[in-house]
Amino acid sequence: MKPNFYKKIILITSLVVGGLGAAAGVALAVANISTSASERYAWNDAIGWIDFGNDQVEVTSTELTGYASSNVGYIALDCATTPAPPTPSCTGGAGDWGVVNDGSGNLSGWGWNDNIGWISFSGASPSYGVTFNTSSGVFSGWAWNDVVGWISFNCNNSGIGSTCSVSDYKVVTTLSPPAPPSPAELTSSIFDTQATGGAAINTIMWQGDLPSGTEVSFQIASSNSSSGPWDYLGSDGTSMTFYEPTGPNIQAKIRRADHNNKRYVRYKVFLTAYGGQSPTVDDVIINYSP
Secondary structure (H helix, E strand, C coil), X not given: CCCXXXXXXXXXXXXXXXXXXXXXXXXXXXXXXXXXXXXXXXXXXXXXXXXXXXXXXXXXXXXXXXXXXXXXXXXXXXXXXXXXXXXXXXXXXXXXXXXXXXXXXXXXXXXXXXXXXXXXXXXXXXXXXXXXXCCCCEEEEEEEECCCEEEECECXXXXXXXXXXXXXXXXXXXXXXXXXXXXXXXXXXXXXXXXXXXXEEEEEEEEEECCCCCEEEEEEEXXXXXXXXXXXECCCCCCCCCECCCCCCCCEECCHHHHCCECEEEEEEEEECEXXXXXXXXXXXXXXXX
């Protein structure tokens, strides 16, 4: 029986989407708030403008994610994509908090700012809340914070008379987010198994970090010549699919029919960011049998 060898094909130091984003056209957030000057700001009398059009806020049919910008720092809209500690985490005492959309544009739940604390998006006494029109994307209504008070999402909010003649502000979502970012990719160097009769390429595994919603995937190429040809193939033997280990330190089985009795091997690794976070790949390890 032939022995198996785990061979580290290439050592990657902190390969992240941010490092490849400019070349690969990768965005770090799937934002869908208008960037127009009159369609991105909410207002509070104590802290001034709150910018939701900073390329970080995404509105979906179930929630708001990301964070707005303000004079008192980031306002996080969900616990999973907060910009930095000490914002309450999803696993802390506050639980899995965030701003929820009921599917009809009625928002509820909580945002958080490290300086002023919790921001409520709906309440019953007195009755208030933030909504948006699912056709036009226009926000209206009020959120509440115990430190700074009311936060207005539209200059034409009822109850105070229109102030739009002074400043025609509102928050507007484009509803449909842009296409998901294309993965950043890196092609490895050529590795020689030194098996003159060729080797069997068995599994691929990676080590690093995989934040929620991000992805790491691979395609494998092999040849009996160091000059190729190099056909990068996925799990069904075509260039249209990928090997997708479910996380770091988990092996994915490589389709033997595509890479049996081949001496040279290389791979492409694809990294996809989500919600301002990127996976990090430190090592890629391939198992082969000579």
